[in-house]
Amino acid sequence: MRDVELYRHLLGLESPWTVRSVELNLKEQRVDVWAGHAEGVRWPCPECGTELGLYDHADERVWRHLDSCQFLTYLHAQPPRVQCPRHGVRQARLPWAEARARFTTLFERLAIDVLKETGIRGAGHILRLSWDEAWHILERAVARGQRAKQPRVVAQVGIDEKAIAKGHQYLTLVCDLDHATVEYIAEDRKQASLDGYFVGLSESQLAGIEAVALDMWEPYVQSVRAHVPEAGRKIVFDRYHIMTHMGKAVDDVRKREHRALGAAGDETLTGSKYLWLYAEENLPAKHRPVLEGLLARPLKTARAWGIKESLRDLWSYTHRGWALRHWTRWYFWATHSRLTPVIETARMIQRHLPNVLTYFAHPITNAVSEGLNSKIQTIKKMAYGFRNREHFKTAIYFHCGGLDLYPGTHGIPG
Ligand SMILES: [Zn+2]
Numbered sequence: 001m002r003d004v005e006l007y008r009h010l011l012g013l014e015s016p017w018t019v020r021s022v023e024l025n026l027k028e029q030r031v032d033v034w035a036g037h038a039e040g041v042r043w044p045c046p047e048c049g050t051e052l053g054l055y056d057h058a059d060e061r062v063w064r065h066l067d068s069c070q071f072l073t074y075l076h077a078q079p080p081r082v083q084c085p086r087h088g089v090r091q092a093r094l095p096w097a098e099a100r101a102r103f104t105t106l107f108e109r110l111a112i113d114v115l116k117e118t119g120i121r122g123a124g125h126i127l128r129l130s131w132d133e134a135w136h137i138l139e140r141a142v143a144r145g146q147r148a149k150q151p152r153v154v155a156q157v158g159i160d161e162k163a164i165a166k167g168h169q170y171l172t173l174v175c176d177l178d179h180a181t182v183e184y185i186a187e188d189r190k191q192a193s194l195d196g197y198f199v200g201l202s203e204s205q206l207a208g209i210e211a212v213a214l215d216m217w218e219p220y221v222q223s224v225r226a227h228v229p230e231a232g233r234k235i236v237f238d239r240y241h242i243m244t245h246m247g248k249a250v251d252d253v254r255k256r257e258h259r260a261l262g263a264a265g266d267e268t269l270t271g272s273k274y275l276w277l278y279a280e281e282n283l284p285a286k287h288r289p290v291l292e293g294l295l296a297r298p299l300k301t302a303r304a305w306g307i308k309e310s311l312r313d314l315w316s317y318t319h320r321g322w323a324l325r326h327w328t329r330w331y332f333w334a335t336h337s338r339l340t341p342v343i344e345t346a347r348m349i350q351r352h353l354p355n356v357l358t359y360f361a362h363p364i365t366n367a368v369s370e371g372l373n374s375k376i377q378t379i380k381k382m383a384y385g386f387r388n389r390e391h392f393k394t395a396i397y398f399h400c401g402g403l404d405l406y407p408g409t410h411g412i413p414g
Contacts, residue, residue: 198227330346
């Protein structure tokens with residue numbers, strides 16, 4: 001088989017396209033392939049599909065293709081142009097790449113798969129792309145996915161804030177809890193941040209919302225109340241956020257106690273921060289003896305921890321009435337603990353209790369929020385040029401947006 005035939009097959013080129021020549025450069029480890037087409041072919045206008053004769057050729061362009069045996073492979077061609085009576089002079093669609101792409105469709109598809117696993121730097125390394133090239137593919141994939149996205153009802157909405165960088169900078173994330181996807185990202189955590197999501201929904205999409213899980217954060221609550229019909233019975237202050245507050249209370253108790261003990265030369269609590277924050281059942285086995293040792297001592301932090309773990313049981317009830325009884329006992333215990341951060345958190349939850357107990361009408365699982373959060377944490381670490389928050393948002397949509405990221409193959413065999 002001549003090398004032009006081989007490459008016609010490797011590239012999957014079909015009539016009227018064919019390979020004209022192949023150039024192998026051993027020193028640079030690259031293969032350049034020139035594609036051309038038969039004469040007298042009629043080309044569809046890319047806008048309306050009307051078949052037209054060749055008008056002229058655009059300048060030669062080059063696309064990076066999948067490597068052949070570790071050789072960088074480039075496809076060259078002069079795109080044919082047509083003159084449509086309705087749309088003027090247009091470039092005919094090419095079977096191997098999307099308009100304006102610098103890579104063939106097959107290369108982009110591979111790059112998207114690699115990017116999903118490794119992020120920009122890893123993909124750049126594996127595919128021999130510059131940071132900008134890899135980023136460009138990712139960004140195009142997100143734009144493509146968002147264009148193709150069909151409006152649908154999100155029945156279980158999760159709202160979350162994400163601290164970015166140091167200081168008080170936040171993003172607001174709206175998630176679909178049934179599909180575990182991030183649907184919308186906005187700057188800040190104001191009422192207006194969330195309004196932007198609801199404003200983009202149709203009336204039937206708004207009416208289709210069955211439950212909204214969120215933190216006890218007034219600007220968000222106001223936004224939900226302003227937009228979602230019957231918000232009062234749909235708002236759920238969920239376990240994930242409440243337990244985060246409770247964890248913070250335990251940590252505040254620990255910090256104060258550690259400071260007091262430290263002043264007397266007692267280092268008991270040194271290095272124990274994360275032991276107290278785990279849910280008891282999630283604590284890695286290797287840490288268990290240390291925690292048990294600490295729990296056996298008369299520590300304020302140990303008491304706060306016990307109160308926190310008991311709160312978690314609230315969500316193990318199946319009936320609202322039983323849960324309420326548990327709450328009443330727990331609230332008495334917490335508010336008589338003489339631990340200020342615990343008392344304050346208990347009171348905050350008490351003020352919001354009706355919409356904590358809506359859980360028993362809408363038993364929202366935390367697995368999705370927790371899963372998305374750890375995924376976003378990973379994205380944060382993936383070296384995305386994170387100082388640029390637009391990059392961070394785009395990367396969240398890429399990894400968590402549930403978008404169809406791939407370019408179509410237009411008949412090229414994959
Ligand atoms: Zn046309």
